[in-house]
Amino acid sequence: MNSFFISGIAFLLVFFQNFSDLRNQYEYASKSKKNTEKFYEVLQKANGDSPVLMAYRGAAILLKSRFATNKEERKEQFILGVKTVEQAVSKDENNVEIRLVRLSIQEHTPKFLKYKSNIEEDKKIILEGFNKQNTVLKEYIHRYMAQSKVFTDSEKSKLK
Known part of the structure; x- marks a missing residue:
């Protein structure tokens, strides 16, 4: 049973490290076609069907478009x-x-595509759930918020 526990911990560490890598790649994917293609390829090869992974796959497809x-x-x-x-x-x-991924897409999607209807809803869930997240995800959210125009200065300062 002890080896099962250790295997489970090792799996979780790899799993969370991969999400951390995905977050970093997502941040840089929009900066160039090459970065977008790399991000897309990584997600096409990624195993798993978790909703978070699915959100990043959708983001990769949108960036590639x-x-x-x-x-x-x-x-x-x-x-x-x-x-x-x-x-x-x-x-x-x-x-x-997942809500942060969708918000980041909707914030940067051109208005004529009419994919901006969930920004306030996503923002609310992000703000309400922020304190329940792990430190790495909180830092990721802070980095996004720092450059985002949908979060007010007051909202940004509350999450420090």
Whole structure:
């Protein structure tokens, strides 16, 4: 039984390290086509069907859609990315990280695509659930909030 416990701890450490790596890659994915492609490839190869992983997969598809060469392909990828992110949200509605992924997408999506309707809802869940998150995720949220325009200075200062 002791080896089972140790194996479980080792699995969790690898699992959380992978999410930490995904978060870092997601932060840099939007900075270039090369970074987007790398992020997309990592997520295509990733095993697992956790809602958080699903949210990042959707984000990767959405980021990749920006670089599609024809309009129809761009539209199809955008729709698939949105669908994937929304499935992740529906599987774990109160997950702060999933809500942060969706908020980050909606904040930076052009208005004409009409994918901005959940920003306030996501922001509320992020703010309410912030203190329950681990330190690494809190730091990730802080980094996002620092550059975000949807969080007020008052909201940012409350989460320090």
